[in-house]
Amino acid sequence: MSQPSPSDITPVRNDWSRAEIADLFALPFNELLFNAQATHRRHFDPGQIQISTLLSVKTGGCSEDCGYCSQSARFDTGVEREALMSLEDVVVAATRAQAGGATRFCMGAAFRSPKPKQMNAITEMVAAVHELGMETCATLGMLTPVQAQQLKSAGLDYYNHNLDTSESFYPQVVTTRTYQDRLDTLQAVRDAGLQVCCGGIIGLGEGEDDWIDMLHTLATLPAHPGSVPINRLVRVAGTPLDSEPPAQVDPLDFVRIIAVARILMPASHVRLSAGRGEMSDELQALCYFAGANSIFFGDKLLTTDNPDTNQDRRLLSRLGLQPEPAGHGRAVDHLSSERGAAGID
Ligand code: SAM
Ligand code: DTB
Ligand code: SF4
Numbered sequence: 001m002s003q004p005s006p007s008d009i010t011p012v013r014n015d016w017s018r019a020e021i022a023d024l025f026a027l028p029f030n031e032l033l034f035n036a037q038a039t040h041r042r043h044f045d046p047g048q049i050q051i052s053t054l055l056s057v058k059t060g061g062c063s064e065d066c067g068y069c070s071q072s073a074r075f076d077t078g079v080e081r082e083a084l085m086s087l088e089d090v091v092v093a094a095t096r097a098q099a100g101g102a103t104r105f106c107m108g109a110a111f112r113s114p115k116p117k118q119m120n121a122i123t124e125m126v127a128a129v130h131e132l133g134m135e136t137c138a139t140l141g142m143l144t145p146v147q148a149q150q151l152k153s154a155g156l157d158y159y160n161h162n163l164d165t166s167e168s169f170y171p172q173v174v175t176t177r178t179y180q181d182r183l184d185t186l187q188a189v190r191d192a193g194l195q196v197c198c199g200g201i202i203g204l205g206e207g208e209d210d211w212i213d214m215l216h217t218l219a220t221l222p223a224h225p226g227s228v229p230i231n232r233l234v235r236v237a238g239t240p241l242d243s244e245p246p247a248q249v250d251p252l253d254f255v256r257i258i259a260v261a262r263i264l265m266p267a268s269h270v271r272l273s274a275g276r277g278e279m280s281d282e283l284q285a286l287c288y289f290a291g292a293n294s295i296f297f298g299d300k301l302l303t304t305d306n307p308d309t310n311q312d313r314r315l316l317s318r319l320g321l322q323p324e325p326a327g328h329g330r331a332v333d334h335l336s337s338e339r340g341a342a343g344i345d
Pocket of ligand 1: 068069070108109110111112139140141142160161162164200201231232233234235236274275302
């Protein structure tokens with residue numbers, strides 16, 4: 001591939017070929033970052049970052065065997081099984097997050113898929129957080145089309161369900177559900193009119209071919225996910241991925257993955273998700289330069305540590321990054337035809 005110029009890499013496309021993505025990975029680092037930053041500026045204010053808060057509304061005791069996860073009942077990680085949180089406690093946490101500047105509130109539950117009683121409780125939580133005026137997001141495992149519709153009716157904006165890795169590497173990490181199960185849930189979520197939040201984890205022992213395959217799948221979905229979380233593996237003692245740890249991913253390769261995601265899905269928020277707690281300020285700054293424009297803010301993710309909030313405030317201030325106002329995400333998270341018609345490209 002000849003080196004892309006900013007003008008020819010910007011339009012939102014979902015017909016990317018695998019070879020084009022491999023060519024992006026092969027670009028010299030500075031070329032790739034220049035292109036990613038140029039793309040980013042066509043779609044977003046480079047001085048803004050979207051801030052979400054994450055709350056684990058149901059922790060631990062999960063039936064699945066995801067090899068990285070602290071919450072699987074199959075691994076002895078020290079994470080205790082807890083009951084579903086009360087509606088009141090969730091509203092208190094959301095109100096506090098909103099007062100701290102969060103515009104999106106994501107509720108996570110360690111479910112394979114929600115049961116009917118759990119769905120009732122979760123839809124009440126979604127409706128209450130929506131009433132506060134925050135964007136709502138949930139991650140509850142696999143959904144049926146009817147469940148996706150119920151969440152939409154309750155006021156849910158985003159549903160997070162990650163591909164995690166490539167289709168060929170996936171069975172080495174998870175055996176209790178298939179890649180196709182994941183794609184089917186994403187289809188149900190799209191069909192219900194919910195915005196999709198879908199990304200992966202880097203550092204499971206996969207290689208560059210898997211990064212290309214995963215990004216290819218994401219960027220050729222019928223519509224790009226509105227948000228693309230890129231997690232770096234947080235090693236949790238007791239999980240298979242801690243007892244036999246894969247080699248650490250080169251931090252510059254991690255930055256490349258962010259940059260390629262930005263170029264492939266230019267109108268999506270690329271979220272620097274799990275793993276920030278173990279990243280230097282300089283590595284994070286490079287990720288933001290490469291096009292990451294969303295983070296989880298708060299001392300804790302679901303069960304693992306996130307950077308201390310004061311440390312995050314200092315870093316954002318040093319980088320001159322301001323919180324993105326609420327609602328911006330909803331306005332821009334659409335595919336090409338709408339953006340083209342609006343003259344944004
Ligand atoms: N149970 C639901 C599911 O699997 O869809 C939702 C919660 S699950 C914790 C959400 C995502 O968090 C996973 O798909 C994975 O990408 C990420 N994640 C979980 N544990 C992680 C870890 N130790 N390091 C990095 N990312 C992790
Ligand atoms: C996502 O991709 N990352 C977030 C969110 N979606 C739900 C979760 C990260 C969890 C990290 C491990 C933990 O804290 O248990
Ligand atoms: Fe359960 Fe989700 Fe953890 Fe897998 S990632 S074990 S489904 S909580």
